[in-house]
Amino acid sequence: MRIFTSLSVFNLALGIAMATSPDLKVPQCPSAVSTQFATQIPSGPACPQTKVDLCYTNTALSLVFTALGETNFYFDPKQTTNGNIWEYEVMEAFISKGSDDPQTYFEYEVSPNNVTFNAFIFNPSRVRKANTPFDHAYIAEPFKDGFAVNTVLDKPGKKWTSHSTIPLALFNGENPRGTTWRINFFRTITTPDTFPNQQLCGWKNTGQANFHITPAFGTVQFV
Numbered sequence: 001m002r003i004f005t006s007l008s009v010f011n012l013a014l015g016i017a018m019a020t021s022p023d024l025k026v027p028q029c030p031s032a033v034s035t036q037f038a039t040q041i042p043s044g045p046a047c048p049q050t051k052v053d054l055c056y057t058n059t060a061l062s063l064v065f066t067a068l069g070e071t072n073f074y075f076d077p078k079q080t081t082n083g084n085i086w087e088y089e090v091m092e093a094f095i096s097k098g099s100d101d102p103q104t105y106f107e108y109e110v111s112p113n114n115v116t117f118n119a120f121i122f123n124p125s126r127v128r129k130a131n132t133p134f135d136h137a138y139i140a141e142p143f144k145d146g147f148a149v150n151t152v153l154d155k156p157g158k159k160w161t162s163h164s165t166i167p168l169a170l171f172n173g174e175n176p177r178g179t180t181w182r183i184n185f186f187r188t189i190t191t192p193d194t195f196p197n198q199q200l201c202g203w204k205n206t207g208q209a210n211f212h213i214t215p216a217f218g219t220v221q222f223v
Contacts, residue, residue: 022180022221023204029055029062037185037203041211047201050091050187056168056222058175060146063164065091065110065185070158072191073112082118082138085111087196091162092186094121094217097171099180101126101215106170107136110162114151118142121212128212145170182217 026033032055038046048069055062067089075088086092090109096102103124109117118139125132139145146167153160168174173181185203190196206213 023218024054024183024220025223026054026056026220027223028177029057031055032062032064035185035203037187037201039202039205041186041200041202041205042208044199047187047189047199050185050201052093052185052203054220056176059168061095061166061168063093063108063162063166065162065164066159067091067112067161067187068159070112070160072189073153073155073160074190074192074195075111075113075115077113079111079115081116081142082140083115085109085115085117086188088188089190090117090188092188092211094184094186094211094214095166095171096182096214096217097173097176097179099182099219101217102182103214105182105214105217106166108164108166110149110151110164112151112153112160114149114162116142116147116149116164118147123212123214126214128210134212139170176222179222181220181222182214183220184211184217186211 024033032053034053036051038049040047051066053064079085090111092109094105094107096105107119107121120137122135128134148165151162187201189199204216204218206216
């Protein structure tokens with residue numbers, strides 16, 4: 001009986017440890033952690049592979065997005081900062097400091113022509129439920145605020161890569177070592193022939209054609 005009890009306690013402790021293990025442990029730059037995804041949301045054939053490399057400094061989060069298997073590099077050249085770039089092809093990160101399923105989080109997007117979308121999202125239902133509030137607070141001048149982005153297209157290699165820097169002060173999150181955050185990554189794919197229909201791709205599957213499902217966000221620990 002004592003052995004059973006001890007094993008039960010051990011298994012319970014192990015289960016709790018496994019349940020709380022982060023999906024990613026993000027190191028200080030210049031070291032980085034990489035993750036990849038090819039899941040179509042909510043289901044369907046695999047997407048082209050997307051890679052994300054992350055690291056941090058005391059003041060900024062570094063994100064390197066790499067869109068592989070790209071054939072169209074499709075964007076609207078008339079769109080500028082905080083335009084509806086999500087209608088075309090983008091890579092995205094949804095970011096929240098803390099371990100809870102967030103009701104407010106930061107949405108960052110970058111398009112193949114190096115244009116970004118930068119806004120805090122107010123989503124109190126956590127699932128963008130119909131007939132409930134859903135709002136945006138835009139970062140109007142991101143580059144004056146310490147953001148940086150550099151996007152390179154490699155059409156022969158069928159890929160595009162964006163190096164992005166996001167200031168941690170945006171989250172009151174400077175010197176983040178030891179903290180836990182919630183993040184999800186996405187990619188949208190479309191073509192001149194299929195627009196406005198898109199293939200939706202994600203790191204953590206939201207289970208529906210909707211990126212704004214915060215219980216699906218992954219858990220990230222800064223180490």
